[in-house]
Amino acid sequence: MSTPSVVPQRHRVVIIGSGFGGLTAAKALKRADADVTVISKTTSHLFQPLLYQVATGILSEGEIAPATRLILRKQKNTRVLLGEVEDIDLTAGTVTSKLIDMRTVTPFDSLIVAAGAQQSYFGNDQFATYAPGMKTIDDALELRGRILGAFEAAEVATDHAERERRLTFVVVGAGPTGVELAGQIAELAERTLAGAFRTIEPRDCRVILLDAAPAVLPPMGEKLGLKAQRRLEKLGVEVRLNAMVTAVDYQGITIKEKDGSEHRIQCACKVWAAGVQASPLGKMIAEQAEGTEVDRAGRVLVQPDLTVKGHPHVFVVGDLMSVPDVPGMAQGAIQGATYATKVIKRALKGHDDPTQRAPFHYFNKGSMATVSRFDAVAQVGKLEFGGLLAWFAWLVLHLYYLIGHKNRITTIIAWFITFLGRGRGQMAITSQMVYARLAMNRVAEQQRGALAAAEQAEHAEQEAG
C-alpha cells in the first residue's frame, strides 16, 4: 500500500492594500516561489497625486486608477481579493476581509500591511459633511460635482450675496494637495469656463487657500513656500495663513486668526486638504505586538526592518509606518515595500536571519508641487527651483509613475488639451457625485439604528421570557 504524498505548501504572502506600497510589493514578488494574495477595499491602484486633476475635470478616474486585477493579470502566483480587512490575527496568522456580507479568512506566512491613511479632521469629523477630503476617487468626483455645481448655482442665483457665496471656494490646507487644487480651480475659472455663462463671470470667483500654519508648503522650506504663494496670488488665489478653521456648515466656514479674532467666510464649496490619520489597522496590529506603539497620527512605530516587535514576518509599509525622516509620500511607500519584499525573497531562499537584517534606509529623491500650468516648485537634494523647468520635471515624473501605456498616452493627450488649449475633457457632473456620500452615510446610520433597536428588542424579550 502506498502512502499519500504530502505536497509541501508554498510560502503564503498576504499584502493589504493596492496603493503605492501594496502594488509595488505585489509586483516585486512576481517571480517569487510564493503564493501572493493582495487584499484591498478598492478594485484599483489609485495614483493619489493626480486626484486633484480628476476633481477639476482634466483627467478621468480611469486614467489615474487602473484595475489592480488587470495590472496583475499575468502574474500567475498572485490573487487579488476585493474586501475591507476587518481583522488581522498575528498569532493565528490570518487576515479576515469582508465584501458585502461575505467574510474571507486568508492565512499568511508573511504579511505586508500597506493600508495607507485617510483624511483627518483633527477630531472635528462633523466638518466632513460640508468639506469633503481628497483621498479617494469618490472624493475627487464629489469635489468635481461641487466645484462645477457651484458655478451652475451661481448662474441662476438672483440674490447678489448668494451668488457671491456660490462663487467663493475655500481650500483648507496649504500642503501640495491644497496648493495644486486651489491653483487648478483658479485656472478652471480663468481659462476653461470663461465666456460659458451669461449672468456670471467665472473669473470673478474667489479662491481662498487657508492654513493654520504660517507658511505655504511647510515641508519644502521657506523659499519654495514663498515662491508658490506668490505664484498662487498672481493667479488670483487669496492665501490666508495662521487661520484655524473652527466651524464648517452649509453656509460657510469660520476661522480664527492668530490674534484670536474670528471671521466668517460665506462659501458654498469647501475642500478639506489638511491632515491625515493612518488606517485603524495600524492600531489593531500594534495592540497585538507587545511593545509596539502608534504615533499621534495612528502610524505604527516599526522596527528598523519595518516589522512589528516579535513578528519578524509582519511588515508595515507606506503611510501606515512611522519611520524617522520618512515622509508620507509615494517614495516612502515604494521603497518600504521594495525593502520588505527583498527580505521575504531572501527568506524564501533560506538566507534570512531576522536578527541580522540590515535596517531599512530611505533615499530622499525630493518633492515637488504644481501651482498652475507651466509652473511648479521642486526640491531635489539641496537644489530648489521653480517655474517651467520644475513643471516639466513634475510632468515627466508623474508620467513615469503612472501605471499602463494606455493611461500614459490618454493623460498626455488630456494635458495637451488643457495646458496648451483651454479645454478639459471631464466636465460632466451628476447629482449622485454631489449627494451620494451623504445619502450613503444616512442609510448606514439608519441601518445601525435599526440594528441597535432589533438588539434592544431581543434583549428585552429575553429578559421578559
Ligand SMILES: Cc1cc2nc3c(=O)[nH]c(=O)nc-3n(C[C@H](O)[C@H](O)[C@H](O)COP(=O)(O)OP(=O)(O)OC[C@H]3O[C@@H](n4cnc5c(N)ncnc54)[C@H](O)[C@@H]3O)c2cc1C
Ligand atoms: C491628494 C493627494 C496627493 C498626493 N500627492 C503626492 C505627491 O505629489 N507626491 C508624493 O510622493 N506623494 C503624494 N501623496 C501621498 C501618496 O499618495 C501616499 O504617500 C501614498 O499613496 C502612500 O502609499 P500607501 O501604499 O501607503 O497607501 P495608499 O496608496 O493610500 O494605499 C492604501 C491602500 O490600502 C487599501 N486599504 C485601506 N484600508 C483597507 C482595509 N481596511 N482593507 C483593505 N484595504 C484597505 C486602500 O484601498 C488602498 O488600496 C498624495 C496623497 C494624496 C491623498
